[in-house]
Amino acid sequence: MRRGITATALVAALALAATACGSDSESEGTSKGSGELSGTVTWWDTSTAGSEDKVFKKIAEDFTKQHPKVKVKYVNVPFGDAQNKFKNAAQSGSDAPDVIRSEVAWTPEFADLGYLAPLDGTAALKDSDDFLKQAAASTKYKDKTYAVPQVIDSMGIFYNKKIFKEAGVEVPKTVDELKTVSKKIKDKTGKTGMYLRGDDAYWFLSFLYGEGGDMVDASSKTVTIDNAAGVKAMKVVKDLVDSGAAQTDATDGWENMQASFKDGKVAMMINGPWAVSDTYSGKEFKDKANLGVAPVPAGSAAQGAPQGGHNLAVYAGSKNLDASYAFVEYMTSADTQAKVTKELSLLPTRTSAYAKQDVVDNEIVGFFKPVVETAVERPWIPETGSLFAPLVTEYTKVLTGQAAPDKAVKTTGDSYRKLLKGWK
Amino acid sequence: MTTAPAPATTRKVRLRGERSPLSSAALHLTLIVASVIAVFPVLWVLLTSLKPAAYATTTDFFKETTFENYTNLIQNTKFLTWFGNSLLIAGLTTLLGVIVSASTGYAVSRFRFPGKRGLMWTLLVTQMFPVAVLIVPIYNIMAGMGLLNQPAGLVITYLTISVPFCAWMMKGFFDTIPREIDESGQVDGLTPFGTFWRLILPLAKPGLAVTAFYSFITAWGEVAYASAFMVGEDNLTLAGGLQLFVNQYGAQWGPMTAASVLIAIPAALVFLFAQRHLVTGMSAGAVKG
């Protein structure tokens, strides 16, 4: 409230002249070149508010135990807003955080825009050989390292064991099996087989990979979304919805998916480790053993789920670079990662963390580790994050019957070529 | 005045205020249906907020009525901080909005001065340009002035939304106040400011009430700027704070619905205070627009 009162006085005094010099004095702390670290490190975390954020806040603030003169300011920014908010703040040069939790696809884009500090040779990157190769890939841009991997993830099929038993079915291994399993579940229990998110193209990727397709092929600089595999994949998802094997929504997909799965109204959903804590809170999963996780079903050509995760990056304009580097190192150390895994079942990015008992004991990690190892990597180019916006529009159009599969992927391909100048 | 046509007239003419029980019933029925449609969505949120969070998405009207969502909201979230921030921002916007719109409206209504037509058009054009496109440039201006994450930044931005309409409306309202009052003020030796302040403003209460209502509602319910400019749990306004409850990864209907109800209360209070003047104020303003 003190902030509020000063601001009132400010407005009253300045009225509309607006010559305020209200820069955030807190973040102007300095750290001496070689001596003890001091000042404030502001960290924008994007973890789920209400469950994950409490754990990360506690761990982040414990940094002060190692560096008593450094104050950590933890700020939780909703994942959906974070990319935009960081862009706003970073380009204006004021009120940006020192450290941001950057989704893997954002990292090359932020780096390309010049918002991130290169970390090679700084305290942030310690034992960089220890990181899983897949996790480290997204942190590199033009031969420099711009971020440190914090968590890694992929997707699997979550299923309700009770409903499966009631219907007498096994986990589907292919999309065809998914359809027959769904039909059986519908016949035996009256429940819908699967929830398919229709408002986020990330949930479409495993079907695209299953048909042997991809959004783009960076090595040959080719747009591949509109090839035959892309068309096939769109037909597959459309067929899942039309045949009643899956239900979908064009809005509120996440919420509807979680609610219908947690209440036992659908038997399956495709999701990642970040959904585990929330899923356990549902009434069907009071007994945690009822939740089963299996690899995503294969398509006609292949099997695969996208690899995702989050990195920690340091803002290039940070006034407190040294403390920020140290903070990033602390947050990504094997000890911290093991602690996070224990509380939240998120997957570590360091090989050595997987040897820790807390990680070894974690069932979810046990399941997702092999999935992550075979997960499909996206090309880590600045445009990777931009590929979803055109795709999701067309994906939703296909699911709601507004566009034919071949036309939809063609439109998507056209916008990709506009975005990626000179690509085939 | 009260000479109603005698029943003897061949053609039956129904007078205003006189109608058959049947048409009375029809009118009441229409009003009741309309009122239910108007009130129901809001009422539904209220009912949902009184259900335990686990049943939030069920369609029973009542289920294990409880206040746990409210206690939860107030104890475990920064709701009160957001509430305070919003109150401060909306309050300042209202205060400044009323002063600025009234003085502008008065100047435009009473004085002939170079730039007046241009100003009137500007006020209209300002409402035409899609502000959504301006978020990034305005963000940079605010950053340049150090007003990001400060209530002042949002207050100034909201003034640009509410003042153009309010000034227009106030101009219409002042047009309805006889100029003789101004003239009598001048005869008494008051300056134009003095006339405005001491004679005209007290007469303009309905207009001011509408302006206040409009400014308050604008600032209280705005989302786009609030979520772009403010960051960090302590600085958020209600609009931004609520986004934390329903973001891409997880919706907490319990606190969300409870918060919605609590947010609606001050707005409803301001409305109650203003509604007496709303009809007269609006019409006078809008008539002359």
Place this chain on the structure above:
Amino acid sequence: MAVHTSQSVAKAAGDDVARGRSRGTGNPPPPGRIRRALSTHWYAWAMVAPVVVVIGVIIGYPLVRGIYLSMTDANERNVARSIGVNHLPATYKFVGLDNYTEALTGDQFLGTLGWTLVWTVSCVAITFCLGMALANILNRRIAGRSVYRMALILPWAIPGFVSVFAWRFLYNEKRGLLNEILSGAGIDGIPWLNDPTWAKFSVIAVNVWLGVPFMMVALLGGLQSIPNEHYEAAEMDGATAWQRFRHITLPGLRPVSTTVILLSTIWTFNMFPVIFLLTRGGPGEATQILVTQAYKFSFEISPRDFAQSSTWGVLILVLLLIFAAVYRRVLRTQGDDW
């Protein structure tokens, strides 16, 4: 109070017509008289100064810059920015009217414009008719009038994001109350927000719900300013209810109507929150109006396309200006001084 004001409304209406005619202030003052102009007008200027400053800085500068950017190929990656030690100069270039040609010849702008017009016209028309009907009913002597009035104005008093959220709750296909009620009546659930056509219907319904109170209140005020004597005279002449409505109420409401229709057209055309919070323009792009699409260009896609967003913004402004000018001219030819 109310009586007093409504009388003054009528009185001032004539007053303004008189002044309206004399509004032409003649030629601008010759250069030598600037000082005198200043001394005559300083108080007027002082009173409007705050508005001019705020609008000039917060809207004017971005507006001018927007017009400039619409003639370049500026996006997030080529505008100037300075981050800590990195200073990146602007590298975008001037492209003339290319963006406008592209927008006006492409499908996207015209397609979106088509739906925006449908959206605006249907919202304004329905809102106006409902507002008119309710205002007329409320203007009668009827038991419980103030209670009804309070209930009907409620949607206006509730912050938009709260009520839009409530509607999303009701519209939910699988768990929403609306479909629950329908299934109770044996009707299949309606995909309110999941089907493109229903989504269009749904967003219009919500906007009408939000907009009726404003219309109703404004028209109610207008009705109250129509002198009772007109009706009494008509009654003496044996006019029917419809004739009274047609010949007294409608002309009497004309000044209010023209203003609220103009304003609500402008507002509806640019109604960002309803569409953004309800459907985000979806499913697909079914409910995307010009302003939400422009927002998407400058904010949601990456790299942010400032040039295209500004182009759409300027086009929106131009369309509304044309509308306002035509509207005004039509009113003038019909003898209204506006």
